[in-house]
Amino acid sequence: MSSVSVRLLGIAKRFGHMPVLEGVHLEIPGGQFVSIVGPSGSGKTTLLRIIAGFLQPDAGRVYIGEKDVTEVPPRLRNIGMVFQHYALFPNLNVYENVAFGLRARKVRESEIDRKVREMLTLVHLEEKMYSMPHELSGGQKQRVALARALAVEPKLLLLDEPLSALDAKVRLELRYELKRIQKEMGITTIYVTHDQEEALSISDLVAVLHQGLIEQLGTPEEIYSRPRTRFVAEFIGISTLLEAEVLSPKEGKLRWMDYVLQGTPLSQERVKLLILLRPENLSILPKERFSSLVSSWNNVLQGRVVGQVFLGSVMRVAVEVKGVKFLVDLPNREANRFRLGEEVVVTFLPEAIHYLFGNE
Amino acid sequence: MLLLPIGFWFFFFLIVPLAFVVWESVQGEMGFDLSAYARVFTRKLYRESLKNSFLLSISTTFLGTLIGLPLSYALYKTDPRKKELFLTLLALPLTFSGLVIAYAFIILLGNSGFLTILLSQLFGIDTLEFSSFLFTWRGLVVAYLYFLIPRMILVMIAAWSEVDWSLLEAAEILGMERFRAFFRVIFPLIRPSLLAGSSLLFAVSMGAFGTAFALVGTGVNIMPLLIYTQMSEISVNLQEANALAVVLVLVTTAVVVLYERVFTRRF
Amino acid sequence: MSWMGEKPFGLSQFVLRLARSFLAMYILLPVVLLFIGSFGEKWFGTLLPQGFTLEWYWTLFSEKMYLRSLRMSVLVGALTVIATALLAIPTVYAVHTSERRLLRSFFDAVVVLPIALPPIVLGIGLVQAYNWPFLSLVGTWQLLFFAHVIYSIPFMVKPIMANLEMLDWKTIEEAAESLGASQWYIVRRLLLPNLRLGILSGAIMTFAFSFGEFQLALILTSSESQTYPVTLYQAFYVGTGFACAAVTVLVLVAGVTLWVLNRFSSLRVMQ
Numbered sequence: 001m002s003s004v005s006v007r008l009l010g011i012a013k014r015f016g017h018m019p020v021l022e023g024v025h026l027e028i029p030g031g032q033f034v035s036i037v038g039p040s041g042s043g044k045t046t047l048l049r050i051i052a053g054f055l056q057p058d059a060g061r062v063y064i065g066e067k068d069v070t071e072v073p074p075r076l077r078n079i080g081m082v083f084q085h086y087a088l089f090p091n092l093n094v095y096e097n098v099a100f101g102l103r104a105r106k107v108r109e110s111e112i113d114r115k116v117r118e119m120l121t122l123v124h125l126e127e128k129m130y131s132m133p134h135e136l137s138g139g140q141k142q143r144v145a146l147a148r149a150l151a152v153e154p155k156l157l158l159l160d161e162p163l164s165a166l167d168a169k170v171r172l173e174l175r176y177e178l179k180r181i182q183k184e185m186g187i188t189t190i191y192v193t194h195d196q197e198e199a200l201s202i203s204d205l206v207a208v209l210h211q212g213l214i215e216q217l218g219t220p221e222e223i224y225s226r227p228r229t230r231f232v233a234e235f236i237g238i239s240t241l242l243e244a245e246v247l248s249p250k251e252g253k254l255r256w257m258d259y260v261l262q263g264t265p266l267s268q269e270r271v272k273l274l275i276l277l278r279p280e281n282l283s284i285l286p287k288e289r290f291s292s293l294v295s296s297w298n299n300v301l302q303g304r305v306v307g308q309v310f311l312g313s314v315m316r317v318a319v320e321v322k323g324v325k326f327l328v329d330l331p332n333r334e335a336n337r338f339r340l341g342e343e344v345v346v347t348f349l350p351e352a353i354h355y356l357f358g359n360e
Numbered sequence: 361m362l363l364l365p366i367g368f369w370f371f372f373f374l375i376v377p378l379a380f381v382v383w384e385s386v387q388g389e390m391g392f393d394l395s396a397y398a399r400v401f402t403r404k405l406y407r408e409s410l411k412n413s414f415l416l417s418i419s420t421t422f423l424g425t426l427i428g429l430p431l432s433y434a435l436y437k438t439d440p441r442k443k444e445l446f447l448t449l450l451a452l453p454l455t456f457s458g459l460v461i462a463y464a465f466i467i468l469l470g471n472s473g474f475l476t477i478l479l480s481q482l483f484g485i486d487t488l489e490f491s492s493f494l495f496t497w498r499g500l501v502v503a504y505l506y507f508l509i510p511r512m513i514l515v516m517i518a519a520w521s522e523v524d525w526s527l528l529e530a531a532e533i534l535g536m537e538r539f540r541a542f543f544r545v546i547f548p549l550i551r552p553s554l555l556a557g558s559s560l561l562f563a564v565s566m567g568a569f570g571t572a573f574a575l576v577g578t579g580v581n582i583m584p585l586l587i588y589t590q591m592s593e594i595s596v597n598l599q600e601a602n603a604l605a606v607v608l609v610l611v612t613t614a615v616v617v618l619y620e621r622v623f624t625r626r627f
Numbered sequence: 628m629s630w631m632g633e634k635p636f637g638l639s640q641f642v643l644r645l646a647r648s649f650l651a652m653y654i655l656l657p658v659v660l661l662f663i664g665s666f667g668e669k670w671f672g673t674l675l676p677q678g679f680t681l682e683w684y685w686t687l688f689s690e691k692m693y694l695r696s697l698r699m700s701v702l703v704g705a706l707t708v709i710a711t712a713l714l715a716i717p718t719v720y721a722v723h724t725s726e727r728r729l730l731r732s733f734f735d736a737v738v739v740l741p742i743a744l745p746p747i748v749l750g751i752g753l754v755q756a757y758n759w760p761f762l763s764l765v766g767t768w769q770l771l772f773f774a775h776v777i778y779s780i781p782f783m784v785k786p787i788m789a790n791l792e793m794l795d796w797k798t799i800e801e802a803a804e805s806l807g808a809s810q811w812y813i814v815r816r817l818l819l820p821n822l823r824l825g826i827l828s829g830a831i832m833t834f835a836f837s838f839g840e841f842q843l844a845l846i847l848t849s850s851e852s853q854t855y856p857v858t859l860y861q862a863f864y865v866g867t868g869f870a871c872a873a874v875t876v877l878v879l880v881a882g883v884t885l886w887v888l889n890r891f892s893s894l895r896v897m898q
Binding site for chain 3: 363381449452462466
């Protein structure tokens, strides 16, 4: 199956007086699995519906491959779509659901039969071929929906929060299933979700949508470790954000409150900027081991333990420093050493400091 | 585009006929003339019919609501399987044509009706005297209630099941006495349905004439029957029949609107 | 379920049961009497009829006048069902898929129509509007059919609307579109099959209404186009047993209608 690229040029859309999309630019390379993430109301579903053709943008163009499809109706766009609530046709059995698109295209009966069986094998549902949709579990329904969408050999697969209606366990299982099938078929896929963890684990690329604009497009690793803006940093993963004053860009010296922080050298001239600290890059030590050295070391902050949350493999400890909560992930064994209210120091390496250049 | 067929049908078989009714009601022998309306309100026959229709409808509405409301609550409190059965049973009188109801009451309360004879055997009442009651407007009230009470119940069961009963508990926890809590908390919730239900009863009673015609012929002077007589008898009096029809529709609508207004504001 | 077994407002279960029995009696007694009466040889001045006979039904189904009016009722009923369905399905679809408020209120108006407009008023309007010298529809079954459709629209529209609202139609339609289906293909293969229960319920209700409708039929038909209820009205004065039998036929139509509809609703619950 040939894989096509998708290009969105300046897509804008408003509902009444409410602007939802404000000029979205996005280039999706062929064969990639791209997630669009954002909080509810960020316009991600609207964007997907514009790509599918169910909505017309007020401005901007949509290209699928080399073709401008902005004015093409959905049924001629050659897309496959999977919906949050399955949208299986309740009057048709599994076989006929999968065959629907092929029948609508008047494909030969023998070809339909071959294709339906192939698709049901792909999603491991051969034995449910003659079941009715209401006899299936949520996960099975979504597999059928996927098979149905893929049966017409679309150039582009659109997934609108397909896993959000499922139980946690099924969701996880289907997530990998989806990834496997996508890779197997090499089909360009756009996946919309509000679940950032899901997006990071499944995608080749992640686009973060916020207030009608793409804030950042990058690989999951980039989005997580090197967010460009405060929004991306806060939306993806857990972090501590500090507003720091630049003392010496070349040496990477910063000031936060009355502490001097040592980061990596800055490439830009700035007076102030936001810095990001991920909890797994911080650590805590008992105060007495540092008491004498505190003033002379960089990246050593004095605080008090104010909370602990057990997260399975790690313990997340909240330490309050000068009124700001620092979140620190510690291995469980280590975390047990600290009690609530205990005076501690938070410390980290210069490389733990990530600069957010995206904010002015 | 999709609404074209229904629009067409409504135009030709609803709007046009109604326009004719209005138009003909103001056409005298010498062109435009409102005298028919004047006669509707001055001639005794017409005034009486208006009064009778009104009395009939007010009585049926009042009694129907009074009886239907507690029964609807009783049914709401019934377990689901029985409720299902009763919902079907209640729909039965609504599916009957007026004719069925008329005849059912003749064999129930008529001159040699089942209840008439049962009562005369038990208490020695006079059958003729007792049954003559059925063919007056009061008798019509009894017959109408047969298809009005189920209507009320069906409307109210739906209302009860939408009530958030935890509000009642909340009010009780806050120290409100149970009956007071019911009237202060639950009653406002069901009031819209109660209004809609009783308006429905009123409108149906005003317009229905199948049962009445089958029971009393044209013997009781109520508006729909009078319109029918004015139109079909040898002394055809179309202008007045039309004027009566317009008045019937207007009075029904006015009462329903006024009623809902007054009671919505009161509370 | 908290309301089960709980004593509401101190009313005992006994009072509830009493109220229910009263209601059931009230609704069923007349029906049962009609039924019994239809098999009685003689019923005058006694509590219950005397003797047993099928004569009345035999008369009813052998007399030409009744057979003709029964056929007329079936004809008008069937045509009303077809026309009402053809009008209601596109209407419901348009109202459901449109986001315009106005359409919705128009729709609500259509649904309350038969209550708001007394049949006598529409009846005299139709008689006057379609009484031209060169072609008079007065007294023809066609005019009755036109009027029955107007009053049946709510019976058809309500169950179809309820049916459509149970489906997530917007998404189903989008899914079909994304698979390349044309509008007509979607209607034929998805819309109509998925609405079949609603359409069937509406059709049954409509037929029962049209078959038993008396008021419009009385005003609009003549002796050639009489439907069953009008003919039946004349039977009131023939004799108690015969009248009971004739009325019981109407009761049975209503009863069968409700029974079938009830089967539908339980079917739907099972799904």
